[in-house]
Amino acid sequence: MKPLLHEDADEFERKLLGSASEQESPPPGARERAMAAVGLLPTAPGVSRGPASTSAGSPSGALAGLALAAALVVGGTVLGVSWQSFDSSAGAPSGARAPSNASVTNDSRLGAAVPGEPSDHPAEAPSTPVAEAPAAPSITPDVLPNARPERTAAIPSARRAPEPAKVENTPPGRADDDALARETLVIDEARRAAASGDPKRALGLLDVHDRDFSPAAFAVDAEVLRIEALEKVGRTADADRLARAFLVRHIEGSYARRVQAVRDRIAGASAPDLR
Numbered sequence: 001m002k003p004l005l006h007e008d009a010d011e012f013e014r015k016l017l018g019s020a021s022e023q024e025s026p027p028p029g030a031r032e033r034a035m036a037a038v039g040l041l042p043t044a045p046g047v048s049r050g051p052a053s054t055s056a057g058s059p060s061g062a063l064a065g066l067a068l069a070a071a072l073v074v075g076g077t078v079l080g081v082s083w084q085s086f087d088s089s090a091g092a093p094s095g096a097r098a099p100s101n102a103s104v105t106n107d108s109r110l111g112a113a114v115p116g117e118p119s120d121h122p123a124e125a126p127s128t129p130v131a132e133a134p135a136a137p138s139i140t141p142d143v144l145p146n147a148r149p150e151r152t153a154a155i156p157s158a159r160r161a162p163e164p165a166k167v168e169n170t171p172p173g174r175a176d177d178d179a180l181a182r183e184t185l186v187i188d189e190a191r192r193a194a195a196s197g198d199p200k201r202a203l204g205l206l207d208v209h210d211r212d213f214s215p216a217a218f219a220v221d222a223e224v225l226r227i228e229a230l231e232k233v234g235r236t237a238d239a240d241r242l243a244r245a246f247l248v249r250h251i252e253g254s255y256a257r258r259v260q261a262v263r264d265r266i267a268g269a270s271a272p273d274l275r
Contacts, residue, residue: 016070180217183209187218190225199232224255227262236266 190205206226209216216222223246230239243259243266250256 183213183218187221194229199229202229224258227259231262240266
């Protein structure tokens with residue numbers, strides 16, 4: 001037993017082997033049961049085994065079986081403790097599953113953050129709808145600046161009717177004043193012509209007066225001036241006839257005396273012929 005104790009064995013194995021050496025020999029069949037327990041000697045139920053070999057009943061064979069069983073138990077214990085410490089140090093939930101490379105690649109392309117890792121790419125903002133631009137107006141060659149203008153048939157412009165002359169609406173009082181002023185000018189001009197020795201011009205102005213001013217404000221003056229002008233141009237018969245008619249209507253007054261004087265001169269000029 002000393003060579004076994006000097007091999008590489010831990011304290012538990014040494015104690016186990018030491019206790020086995022102090023005890024009595026194991027009962028018959030212990031080796032087979034130990035071998036069957038560790039799976040080295042499987043036996044089917046109902047199958048009887050033959051008598052154990054001569055070496056099974058020896059103390060050295062029993063010790064070897066116990067040492068092997070102890071080694072297996074110690075190894076299983078060490079493996080169990082190691083597995084439990086590995087599970088506790090991992091700290092990951094039993095149902096958690098690491099993401100695959102494909103999912104990580106897809107998440108990085110889409111900009112999504114992978115759990116447990118900082119995101120290098122910020123999440124893209126949602127795209128806003130862009131209003132459609134209005135359609136550009138269609139351009140034809142006619143609207144270009146250098147386009148040749150179309151010829152249009154010349155339409156003769158209709159002759160515009162002449163606008164009627166505007167007649168000033170002169171108040172009645174003002175119109176009478178204007179007519180009186182113009183008549184006064186004509187009579188004064190005829191009077192100056194007769195006094196200056198131009199009876200023909202005086203007769204022409206008197207004809208204008210009779211035509212433009214009817215009824216006339218200076219009708220009596222014009223009639224007296226006509227009788228005197230006829231006498232001066234030698235138309236004594238016409239002057240005498242107008243003088244008689246005037247004296248019938250105007251018996252008295254300064255104009256009547258002037259007309260009577262004309263008749264007297266005509267009568268005095270014709271008296272020597274009667275003699």
